[in-house]
Amino acid sequence: MAQQTLLSLPEFQNVSTGALVVKEPLNFWGGARVKPKDTKNSEPVYEPATGRVLCDMIPCGEEVDEAIKSAHSAYLKWSKLSGMERARIMLEAARIIRERRDEIARAEVANNGKSITEAQVDIDVAWQCIEYYAGIAPTLSGQHIQLPGGSFAYTRREPLGVCVGIGAWNYPFQIAAWKSAPAMACGNAMVFKPSPMTPVTAVMLAEIYKEAGVPDGLFNVVQGGAETGGLLCHHPMVAKVSFTGSVPTGKKVMEMAAKGVKQVTLELGGKSPLIIFKDCELENAIKGALMANFLTQGEVCCNGTRVFVQREIMPQFLEEVVKRTKAIPVGDPMCEETRMGALISKPHMEKVLGFIKQAKEQGAKVLCGGERFVPSDPKLKDGYFVSPCVLDNCRDDMTCVKEEIFGPVMSVLPFDTEDEVLQRANNTTFGLASGVFTRDIARAHRVAENLQAGTCYINNYNVGPVEVPFGGYKMSGFGRENGQVTTEYYSQLKTVVVEMGDVESLF
Ligand SMILES: NC(=O)C1=CN([C@@H]2O[C@H](COP(=O)(O)OP(=O)(O)OC[C@H]3O[C@@H](n4cnc5c(N)ncnc54)[C@H](O)[C@@H]3O)[C@@H](O)[C@H]2O)C=CC1
Numbered sequence: 304m305a306q307q308t309l310l311s312l313p314e315f316q317n318v319s320t321g322a323l324v325v326k327e328p329l330n331f332w333g334g335a336r337v338k339p340k341d342t343k344n345s346e347p348v349y350e351p352a353t354g355r356v357l358c359d360m361i362p363c364g365e366e367v368d369e370a371i372k373s374a375h376s377a378y379l380k381w382s383k384l385s386g387m388e389r390a391r392i393m394l395e396a397a398r399i400i401r402e403r404r405d406e407i408a409r410a411e412v413a414n415n416g417k418s419i420t421e422a423q424v425d426i427d428v429a430w431q432c433i434e435y436y437a438g439i440a441p442t443l444s445g446q447h448i449q450l451p452g453g454s455f456a457y458t459r460r461e462p463l464g465v466c467v468g469i470g471a472w473n474y475p476f477q478i479a480a481w482k483s484a485p486a487m488a489c490g491n492a493m494v495f496k497p498s499p500m501t502p503v504t505a506v507m508l509a510e511i512y513k514e515a516g517v518p519d520g521l522f523n524v525v526q527g528g529a530e531t532g533g534l535l536c537h538h539p540m541v542a543k544v545s546f547t548g549s550v551p552t553g554k555k556v557m558e559m560a561a562k563g564v565k566q567v568t569l570e571l572g573g574k575s576p577l578i579i580f581k582d583c584e585l586e587n588a589i590k591g592a593l594m595a596n597f598l599t600q601g602e603v604c605c606n607g608t609r610v611f612v613q614r615e616i617m618p619q620f621l622e623e624v625v626k627r628t629k630a631i632p633v634g635d636p637m638c639e640e641t642r643m644g645a646l647i648s649k650p651h652m653e654k655v656l657g658f659i660k661q662a663k664e665q666g667a668k669v670l671c672g673g674e675r676f677v678p679s680d681p682k683l684k685d686g687y688f689v690s691p692c693v694l695d696n697c698r699d700d701m702t703c704v705k706e707e708i709f710g711p712v713m714s715v716l717p718f719d720t721e722d723e724v725l726q727r728a729n730n731t732t733f734g735l736a737s738g739v740f741t742r743d744i745a746r747a748h749r750v751a752e753n754l755q756a757g758t759c760y761i762n763n764y765n766v767g768p769v770e771v772p773f774g775g776y777k778m779s780g781f782g783r784e785n786g787q788v789t790t791e792y793y794s795q796l797k798t799v800v801v802e803m804g805d806v807e808s809l810f
């Protein structure tokens with residue numbers, strides 16, 4: 304099969320698994336792709352569905368400084384525009400993403416391994432996020448405060464300056480949009496570092512912003528891992544770091560940012576509870592449990608992986624969940640019929656399989672899946688596929704119930720009473736999301752109030768409209784993404800006090 308590169312855009316729209324090769328530089332600053340200075344630390348990036356090398360990720364070293372300076376010069380121009388002017392450009396970017404949706408989705412699939420159907424939704428969420436913050440940009444305003452004697456004060460909502468975004472590999476394009484859209488709406492510039500495993504699509508977003516008319520340097524992409532991330536977090540010209548990833552790395556980012564007293568948003572992992580009461584609408588609860596566990600091969604931070612089911616309905620619940628889990632079409636992520644693609648990497652696949660093995664050793668029962676899956680298509684034989692797994696006989700003290708697996712593994716736990724299940728659901732250091740299925744309206748709101756998590760879904764799971772704030776409690780992080788409130792995390796308030804009379808001095 305002919306190899307296709309990102310430059311051949313018309314063919315790219317039909318690119319199939321195993322065919323894409325990315326050769327262009329993946330850094331972007333000053334309004335253009337930038338070749339890395341030093342290729343010696345280059346790392347191969349794999350296509351998860353085939354195990355084939357897709358491109359090389361060449362980490363940025365000292366060039367990070369150029370990207371940050373480029374962002375700063377753009378910030379000086381962008382921050383002087385009115386909200387309406389910024390909105391017009393952001394709306395144009397959203398329009399271009401809509402137009403190029405399938406092409407971006409295909410690149411995302413080749414790099415991440417998730418199904419094309421999901422990738423298309425992710426790209427839709429990305430343009431919706433930019434559109435949403437374009438709408439908010441002109442509404443940003445301060446307050447007028449009347450003081451005695453005709454004096455007054457007013458507040459100005461001002462940008463922070465250069466913000467850094469550090470992304471994870473599970474939603475590469477969407478995370479870049481979730482971070483850049485509110486940052487730009489508030490008048491900031493951004494330097495974004497994708498995960499070294501998913502370097503391909505963030506730079507497409509950079510090109511789209513440029514085409515839409517942002518000043519050169521407003522949204523930049525630097526490639527790299529921990530070292531590059533460290534350079535960004537330590538840089539004196541950076542005002543804020545917004546991070547998505549694991550708890551241990553989040554702590555390091557916070558420590559580095561603390562040295563420069565930089566603001567931080569941390570969007571970390573979870574081990575979220577989904578509570579299914581016997582009075583639920585069972586069909587919806589089953590669908591909810593599947594949505595809570597199997598999107599993006601289970602590699603979703605807010606997944607409801609501890610599924611608490613009231614004992615009386617456990618048999619019906621398990622029978623139906625297992626039947627539908629077994630029926631999930633796993634395979635070529637570029638095919639429209641596929642509902643589950645490949646995990647991000649071989650080591651990650653092995654880690655997930657290790658969790659399942661350990662769960663069995665600790666007494667859990669595998670009701671289905673949990674094995675490496677080799678699709679019949681020979682080109683997928685080295686892909687990182689795992690059959691979706693449902694674990695029964697789980698106890699709260701098992702590793703699979705306590706730790707984030709980040710794979711297609713649902714742990715099911717019986718419960719008897721509301722008080723008991725709330726106590727067990729909250730018995731975790733995480734607090735990203737939670738869910739409850741019940742027909743009892745009072746119970747639903749009581750449970751939502753008592754769950755210690757940044758989000759509680761009532762009678763659904765994993766819906767994420769961009770209008771709604773998203774973020775964690777406890778060790779799942781702080782700060783929020785999406786929703787109106789996120790402008791507060793990308794801006795600062797200046798108070799201006801105006802004296803209309805004479806100065807009354809004590810001296
Ligand atoms: N909250 C979420 O959405 C996600 C959570 N995770 C969790 O994290 C686990 C490991 O995944 P990783 O991608 O390895 O997560 P990670 O936390 O190591 O990496 C996330 C990002 O931080 C960067 N980074 C790593 N070390 C850094 C440092 N010292 N300074 C600054 N930046 C640094 C990485 O290059 C990447 O861009 C997963 O198995 C999962 O449990 C992973 C991805 C997303």
Ligand SMILES: C[N+](C)(C)CCCC(=O)O
Binds near residue numbers: 474598603605767
């Ligand atoms: C599943 N969704 C889209 C609602 C949230 C994804 C958040 C993340 O894992 O970065």
